[in-house]
Amino acid sequence: MNGLNKRVICVLLLVSGWGICTPAWANPANRRAFTRYFGNYLSKNLNSCGVCHVGAHAEGAESLDDFPHNPFGTQLRLEGEKLSEANRDPEIALRLKLLADQDADGDGFSNLQEILVGTAPGDKTKYPDAAAVQKLKTLTAEFSEYQNRYAWKPFKPVKRPEVPLIKDADWARNPIDHFIAAGHEQKGLKRAGEAAASILLRRVSLDLIGLNPTPEEIRAFLKESETNPRAYEEAVDRLLAHPAYGERWGRHWMDVWRYSDWAGYKEALRVSQRHIWHWRDWIIESLNADKGYDQMVVEMLAADELKPDDWDTLRATGFLARNYHAVRDQWMDDVVKHTSQAFLGITVGCAKCHDHMYDPIKQDEYYQMRAVFETYHVRTDRVEGVLDTSENGIPRAYDKSVTAKTWFFEKGDERRPVKDKSIPPGVPKFLGGAYEVQPVSLPLVASQPARRDFVKQDFLAQMRGAMEQAKQPEQRLAAESALAVLEAQFAIEEMEAAGDKKSDAWKTAAKELVQLQREAALKDAQWKLMSAVEKQEQAKQTLAKAEKGKKKSAISKAKQQLKKADQAHKAAEKSLKKAEEAAQAKVTTKYTPRKQPTYPKQSSGRRLAFARWLTDKNNPLTARVAMNHIWLRHFGQPIVPTVNEFGGNGREPTHPALLDWLAAELMKRNWSMKEMHRLIVTSATYRMAGTGSKANSKIDPDNLYLWKKSARRMEGEIVRDNLLSIPGRLDPQLGGPDISNEQAQDSRRKSIYLRHAHEKLVEFVQIFDGPSVSECYMRETSVQPHQALALANSKLSFLASEALTAKIEQQTTGDVDAFIEEAFLSIISRLPNAEEKKLCREFLFDGTEGGQGTPSQDQFQKLITVLFNHNDFVTIR
CATH class of the missing domain: 1.20.120 (Four Helix Bundle (Hemerythrin (Met), subunit A))
Known part of the structure; x- marks a missing residue:
């Protein structure tokens, strides 16, 4: 790099406050670590490079000589070197802790004291005035308490934290509740009581299988609850064993893993692959079988290297096939970006053009991770009974070349590859672990599938x-x-x-x-x-x-x-x-071989090594990220608010100790997601009612500390599914090819089986904030007029109201009160209160002579339509 380029880069870094270019320990990630260590206790004037460095010349700086450390910066650098020599992690937080009581600039105040009151710890001409000194004792005590909180260290291996002791231990049903109750006690929050049995059954049914309980199931559960203290736990077990569990949670994970059906036109192939629905079916089947999360991740990334002759398992590599893009560099960018965000919760893609601005990821490491995937390509293998792969087939990953090279792109520009030396596969070093590649010899049926x-x-x-x-x-x-x-x-x-x-x-x-x-x-x-x-x-x-x-x-x-x-x-x-x-002619042995596709006899082993590194129990992120996603979908809010960004640019968790405990528990239970669901939904925290005191709302208006169970809107898919299920119109068939999105109003299949691709979306689902095709790590929720219009006027709603009216009329044989009760139980899973029943009777008899006689079928159907438009229908309470 010439001097002019160095100056330009350094000036940009200084102006933006990132730090400088070359010296050890001075980088954007360290600066972010510095600001996160002090949090709100760091004043704005100290959120700059000047805390550790003496300012550079106006034209920029080429070296540490031009932009030297001040005494405080020198202390930090030397402390880092000592820690490294002692084979200890030179993390900024540890260095700041070790140097807190020292006085770098010799002005009589410790480094910590100066930072807390907002004066520079490396400049002896700046020190606390009398007013600041008066605040020091209080500030130091408050900061000490802040530092004694459970430290969130997402880049360190998961260690199971101690379950906190709480005052009301009788409230807790399992360790989750201890972590939540500790927050209640700390914030002075009074938690809500347990939800009513009917609300609880509907909540857990919608969470685990995405379907309303039937009136018969509700009545049976209420009766069972009177005598059986384990009625709820037994209901949970039944739901986890239900085939719809895999469909419900399959759609959640399909959001995270960016499921998309083929988006081509005629013979064109733009993104994803034809018949990618085989991957969707593998997800559903794997979840229903309670395949470990770690095993699912390994199979999605490397089933062709792990089980090359198991065609059922090979469907898993649809995760990689889905990333297909006609432009190879875009394809590789997508697979690096989304693999790192989906499984690690970090933005490795940000390091394509320069070292990461927030996390200790070098630019070289971006290309090392790209090299992990450089060798793979996509093909479609035949399925039994179909020889033409355009009609059906399994889209899957395979290594097209075991020697494919990855080049460093100068400034991330694909037009400027540096071909002096190819980049070997690797993983970000700061996450630790061993990445050891062993080539994989493939069986004949893998290289010659015909x-x-x-x-x-x-x-x-x-x-x-x-x-x-x-x-x-x-x-x-x-x-x-x-x-x-x-x-x-x-x-x-x-x-x-x-x-x-x-x-x-x-x-x-x-x-x-x-x-x-x-x-x-x-x-x-x-x-x-x-x-x-x-x-x-x-x-x-x-x-x-x-x-x-x-x-x-x-x-x-x-x-x-x-x-x-x-x-x-x-x-x-x-x-x-x-x-x-x-x-x-004379007969020889030179026969004509059968024409058949032939692929390499060996795979590089790069992806399998990566998958094993990723799912090693010492990997600090994989289990944490998985549990954060699971928690989000049970409570409507994640523990780490930025679900795909656990790094320096993300937000800190509300309950870091709980997330670490959940991650440790997931791994302890062999990565069983069903066991973690059971643990969560049987907790007292999950079973709380959705109402609480006004005092709580003032302390924690967003319910971040879970003093009640926040209500949330159904996703578009299960709004549609329940419009089919409640009147008994739902086709329960599992799996199979994607169904045209244009058939959404007529098809009786679940929404998960409807085509989901660019320009091929289910409009009804999208109205209720359906998933984006490009990425959807966490869905947004909106309230818009056309949602009510879709529920009131769509063909789907009309058919649901018509079918449910006929069904309930047959069951209640003209008994108006029984009709009202059955309608409420069917649609919102509870009985109406006296006021609701009165209003419903008035509505049904409106237009009849003197409010007497029998309401018309049309009036019954209108009541059903009104209830489908009730807020409680689309709300999980």
Whole structure:
């Protein structure tokens, strides 16, 4: 880098307050760590490079000599060097703690005291005045208490924190409640009581399977709860075993993992892949089977290296297939960016053009992570019963080249690769762990998938079908001959796979195959010539008929057809002559191999090594990020507010100790998500009511400390699903190809099976803040008029109201009060109160003579429509 470039970069860094270019310990990540260490106790005037450095010249700085450390900065640098020499982490927080009581500038005040009152600890001309000194005792005590809080260290391995002791231990049902209650006690919050049984059942049903409980289930649960203290826990177990669990939580994880159906036009392939729904089905099946989160991550990133001959598991690599982009650099950018955010909760992509501004990620490390994925590409393997992969097939990852090189791009510009030396695969060093690559030898069926037994059987079935459909004897003879060739090809492939390539038996088989291929070519040529002659005769007859009719356009068209038929006839004669000559030639062992796709016999092992590094229990982020996502979807708010940014630019967690405990518990329980769901939904915290005191609202208006259970709006998918399920119209079928998004108002399948791609979205779902195709780590929730319009006027709502009205009328046989009660139980899972029942009766009898008689079916249906538009229908309380 020349001097001018250095000056420009350093000036930019200084102006923006990032630090300087070259000296050890001075970088944007350290500055961010400094500000996070002091939090709100750091005054604005000390949030600058001048805390540690003496200002540079106006034209910038090229070295530490031009932008030197002041005494405080020197202390920090030397302390960092000492820690490194002692094989200890030179993190800023530790250095600041060790130097807190020292006086760097010799002005009689410690470093900590000066920082707390807002004077520079490295400038002896600036020190606390008398007024500031008066505040020091209080400030120091407050900061000490602040520092004694549970330290949030997302980049350190997870350590299980002690479960806090609380005053009201009888309230707690499991350790989660201890962490939450500790926050209540600290903030002086009085928590809400337990929710009513009907609310609780609806809440947990919607959370775990996305469907309202039926009136029968509600009545049974209320009755069971009177005598069985474990009625709720048993309900939770039933819900976790329900097939809809995988669909409900599959959609959540599909948000995080950026599921998208194929978005191509005609034959074009823009993003994702055809038949990517196989990955969606793998997600649902894996969740229902309670496959460990760690195993799911490994399979999504490297199933082709872990289980290369297991086609069910290979569906998992749809995660990588989905990232496909026609522009390779964009493809690689996306896979690095979204893999790091989805599983690690860090923005590695920010280091493509320069060292990360907030986290200790070097620019080189971005390209090392890209190199992990550089070798992979995407292909589509056949599925049983379908030979044409355009109709169906499994889109999957594989290593197209084990030697693909990654180049460093100067300033992140793809047009400026530095090809002096390729970048090896690797992981960000600050996260620790071992990244050890071992190449993977692949079985024959992975490198030559057409050799799989079911593929061969499908080819044989296709040939036999051609024989059965043959209309002419010559056509049948050609098909029979082709079948004999195929069977012989399969036989010799088996011999060669067993290592037999030059034996007498192989030579005999090879010669027999050559003879069969010549015979097949001859019979095929004979059949094609006969067919060509027939078409030629037909063309002549067509022309004669056209000439008789004397219509010029018909004559012209007929002449063109005859010309094509004549050409086909000549080509067929030529092919037959060639086949006859070949049949007379000496028979050799040079047979024609079966045409089939062939792929590398080895995979690099890069992705498998990365997946194992990622899911190692010492990886500091994977379990934390997973549990943060799970917690978000149970409580409507995550513990770490920035779910895909756990780094320096993210926000700190509300309950860091709880998140660490949950992460440790997830790993202890073999990464079982079902067990973690059970733990969360059976906690007293989850079971709280949604109302609380006004005093609490003043202390914690956003309910960050969970003194009640916050209500939240249903996602668009389960609004739609419940419009189908409640009246009994839902088709419970699991899996299968994506259904056109244009069929959303008519299809009875769940929303998860409707097409979700760019320009191919379900409008009803999107109205209720459906997921973005590009990325959706955390959904937004809006309140807009067209949401009410969709519930009131859509075809889906009309059909739901019509079907539910008929269903309840049949059950209640004219009993108006029973109809009202059943309607409330069906739609909002509770009985109406007296005022609600009175209003409903008035509504139903409106227009009848004297408010008597029997309400019309239309009026019953209108009441159902009103209840579907009730706020409690779309709200999870």
